[in-house]
Amino acid sequence: MARIFITGSADGLGRHTAATLIEEGHDVVVHARSAERLASVQDLLDRGADGIVGDLVAMDQIRDIAGQVNRVGQMDAVIHNAGVLHGPDIFQVNVAAPYLLTALMQQPRRLIYVSSGMHRGGHAGLAALGTGARKVTYSDSKLYLTALAAAVARLWPDVLSNAVDPGWVPTRMGGAGAPDDLRLGHLTQEWLAASDDPEALTSGGYWYHQHREKPHPAVRDERFQNELLDHLAGVTGERLR
Template sequence: MARVFITGSADGLGRLTATTLLAEGHEVVLHARSAERLTAVRDLLDRGAAGVTGDLADLGETRGVAEQVNRLGPVDAVIHNAGVYGGPQVMRVNVVAPYVLTALIERPRRLVYLTSGMHSGGHADVSRLTRRGSYSDSKLFVTTLALAVARLWPGVPSNAVDPGWVPTRMGGPGAPDDLRLGHLTQEWLVTSDDPRAVSTGGCWFHQRRREPPPAAADEQFQQRLLAGLAELTGFRV
C-alpha cells in the first residue's frame, strides 16, 4: 500500500482522489489552505487520513507545508493537485508551490503534477512567473516542471496529468468530461505496478499518453524555468 500526499484535497478532484485511495487501503496525507478548511474533510481524517495546512499562495506557508509533511515521515508519492483558475495567485499556487514542495519534501518514489489541455495555449516566457501570467501559462509551466523533474531524477517517475474538463467547483456543473476519469489517472500513476504507470516524463489524459507541448519537452526552456523558480524562491530542485 502507498502513502500519498495530495495538495488541495479539501474538495474537488483532490478530495475524490483521497477518498478513493483511502477506500483502497492506502494511506493519505491531506492538505487544506487552513485549519478551518481541513474541517471539510473531517470524515476522511476520521478514517485515518493525516492532515497538513498552509496557503500555497504564500511562500513561507508553502515551506511550512513541506515541513509538516516531512515530520509525518516519508511519502511514496505526491500529487500536486491544488490549483486556481485565475487572479494574481495563479502562478504562485499552480507553479511556484509545486516547485517548492518538490524541492523541500523528502524525495518520494512517484510524482504527479496536474495540468490542463489549456497548457497548449501557454507562452514559453519565464518572465510571466513574476507578472500577470495566465492560467494557460501556469499549466504550461507545471507540465514543464514535471518533465524537467523526470529528466533530472531518473529514478522517480514524474508525470503530468490533464484530468479533463470535469464538473468540479472549478470546472462548473456543465463540464462535459467524466468526473471519475478526472481522478482515475493520478490514482493509477501513484499506486499501480503497470509498466505504463511506472514510466516517467509522460503527459497523460485518461490513462493515455499524449504529446506534451513542444516547449515543455525543450531542455533549454526547462532549464530557464528551473533557474527562474530557483531565483524566485531560493530553493533548487
C-alpha cells in the same frame, strides 16, 4: 500500501482522489489551506487520513507544509493537485508552490503534477514573469507546470514524474456543465500514484485518461525547462538537487 500526499484535497478532484485511495487501503495525507477548510474533510480524517494545513500563496507556509509532511514520513507518491483558475496568485499556487514542495520534501518514488489541456495555449517563454510584463494566465501556468514535471523526470531518474490532464470535469473549478467524466478526472492520478501496472511505472509522460499524449513542444525543450528552473530557484531561494 502506499503513503500518498495530495495538495488541495479539501474539495474537487483532490478530495475525490483522496477518498478513492483511502478506500483502496492507502495511507493518505490530505492538505487544506486553513483549519476551517481541513474541517470539511473530517470524514477522511476519521477514516485514517493525516491532515496538513498551509496556504500555498505564502512562501513561509509552503515551507511549513513541506516540514509537516516530512515529519509524517517519506511519501511514496505526491500528487500536486492544488490550483487556481483566476487571480494574482496563479503563478504562485500553480507553479512556485509545487516547485518549492518538490525541492523541500523528501523525494518520493512518484510525483504527479495535475496540469490541463489548456497548457497548449500557454506562451512558450518566460516573458510574462518579467517586471511590468503581461499577467501570467492559467494556460501559461499549466505549461510551466507540465515543463516542471518533465524537467524533474530528466533530473531525477530514480523518481517517476508525470503530468496529468484530468479533463474538463464538473467540479467547483470546472463548473456543473463541464462535459468530461468526473471519475476519469481523478483515475489517472490514482493509477500513477499507486498502480504496479508497467505503464504506470514510467516517467516523463503527459497523460489524459491513462493514455499518453503529446504536450506542447516547449515541455520537452531543455533550454525552456532550465530557464524555468532558474527562475523558480530565484523566486523561492531553493534549487532542485
